[in-house]
Amino acid sequence: MALVRDNILLQLVRGTHGDQLTIYERNGQIIMAKKRGPSKKKPTKNQQEARYKMSIAAAYTFTDIGLW
Template identity: 85%
Template sequence: MALVKDNILLQVVRGTLGDQITIYERNGQIIMAKKRGPSKKKPTKKQLEARYKMQVAAAYARVIIQDPEIKAYYKSLAGPGQNAYNMAVKDAYKSPEVQNIRFEESTVVVTAKDEFRVAEVDVRVVDPAGDILERGKAVLGRNSVEWYYKAASLPVGGKVIVVAVDLPGNETVREVKLE
């Protein structure tokens, strides 16, 4: 790979020359590199999963940036050399993280984070027999990280199931047994 500086000819040339050299631009720099060919190895299961996940993320990004408000949101988060599409793909590729679940009397406090934003947190209270006693949406706190859900009761031996959802719809489920 070579970085090209001050070459008038290569300022306008992009693409592959023969089957030998590829010229492209990234972040304002012109790069010349040996042309890569397709791999001769069979993809692993993890590679196939990653390719599928990327296809889904790219499909989400193509659709979601048609909405001017969401496109503006993603564009505001883009850094140098990035655009709204890149940010939408990045957001769709990763699920939110439920970092902590704690109880303050009958209130369930969920700490959920995402690189972009957590859209909603759903809380279910389940009794020891496995029946759902109640469910509802948690309310985002002032710190934009903690979500609060006021439960009618938290039965001993039951569990609380928390589902954090981000803007693209990725879900993360976490359970806590009640003691």
């Protein structure tokens, strides 16, 4: 993990870049860190429910627009 200071290139950049690097802001500081790997824990019931609802919403959106 690295704290970024006074770097004009990274002032507006956020997110994951490639498979190695994540740039995010926390408490006003820009942080560069190794990309997190997948969780080793099983998803909770609430997480599974939220994922299911999102899959239904995404499917509805695609069929409503006519992409499928």
